[in-house]
Amino acid sequence: MNMTRTFQRPIKRIVVKLGSSQIVDKKFKARRERLNSLAKQISHLHKKGIEVVLVSSGAIALGMGELAETRRITDLGALQARAAIGQAVLMRNYIESFKKVGLKCAQVLLSWDDFGKDARTLNVRHTLDALLQKGVVPVINENDTTSTEEIKFGDNDKLSALVAKLLHANLLVILSDVDGLLDINKKVYREIKEITHEILTVSSGTSNIQVARGGMKTKIDAVQIAREKNIPCIIAGGNVQDVLVKITSGEPVGTYFKI
Numbered sequence: 001m002n003m004t005r006t007f008q009r010p011i012k013r014i015v016v017k018l019g020s021s022q023i024v025d026k027k028f029k030a031r032r033e034r035l036n037s038l039a040k041q042i043s044h045l046h047k048k049g050i051e052v053v054l055v056s057s058g059a060i061a062l063g064m065g066e067l068a069e070t071r072r073i074t075d076l077g078a079l080q081a082r083a084a085i086g087q088a089v090l091m092r093n094y095i096e097s098f099k100k101v102g103l104k105c106a107q108v109l110l111s112w113d114d115f116g117k118d119a120r121t122l123n124v125r126h127t128l129d130a131l132l133q134k135g136v137v138p139v140i141n142e143n144d145t146t147s148t149e150e151i152k153f154g155d156n157d158k159l160s161a162l163v164a165k166l167l168h169a170n171l172l173v174i175l176s177d178v179d180g181l182l183d184i185n186k187k188v189y190r191e192i193k194e195i196t197h198e199i200l201t202v203s204s205g206t207s208n209i210q211v212a213r214g215g216m217k218t219k220i221d222a223v224q225i226a227r228e229k230n231i232p233c234i235i236a237g238g239n240v241q242d243v244l245v246k247i248t249s250g251e252p253v254g255t256y257f258k259i
C-alpha cells in the first residue's frame, strides 16, 4: 500500500528541524554527505516554488569536535562555550554545501524571548521574510550564549515550532534518527489526527545518546505548538533518501500529524 498524502493547504513554505545527530557524526564531525544531500533537496524544492527555513542544532557537538573532545560535558557554561565555537563551524559547513548547488544561506540566532508579541518578534519576521524573498535559506539555531532552554531540554524542537508559527509555515518537518513515531510494537504511526493519551505515552521516553538530544517527547511538544496554528507536522527519518523531496511530493514517509 503506497497511498499519496494530501495536505489541506498547498505546501509553499516549510520549516525543517535538524537535530544534532542529523548534522554531526559520532566523532563530532560534520556529516558532509548528509548536508550536501540536504542542500541538493532544498535547491529542488526551491525550483518547485517551496521556501525552506532550517532550524539546525549541531553547534555544541561540532564545538566538541573542534576541541577533540569525545564525551559531552554537563557544565552549562562549558556547553555554551562549545556552542560558540561550533556555531561558526556549523555555518561554514552549510555555506559550503549550499554553494555547491548555487544557494546562499544566513545565520539567524534566536532565543525563546524573541517570540513575544512585541517589536522584537516583528523584527525576526521581517528579517526572515526578507531572506526568503531573496531566495536565501535561513539557518536558525538557538542563541546558546544568552539562552539555554534547548541545551537543557529540546535540541531545538520547540524553537522549530515557534518559527513555523511565526512564519505561517504550511508544514513543519522534524527529522529524526528514527523513521517516525513508533507504537508499542515499534511500528511507525503513518497518520495521527489527535494527540491522544496513547500518543503521549509512547512518546514519553527520552534520548540519552551522546550526540542526539531531545527525544520524542519534545518533538510531540513541538507538534502540539504547531497545531495551535493549524500547521501539520511530519516526523521522519533524516536518513531516508531524498526525504524532503518525498515528503513535499506527498509520499507517505514518517508520521504525519494531520490537521
Ligand code: GLU
Binding pocket: 020, 056, 057, 058, 059, 060, 061, 083, 141, 142, 144, 150, 151, 152, 155, 156, 213
Ligand atoms: N543549540 C544547541 C546546538 O546547536 C542545542 C543542542 C544541544 O543541546 O546539543 O548545539
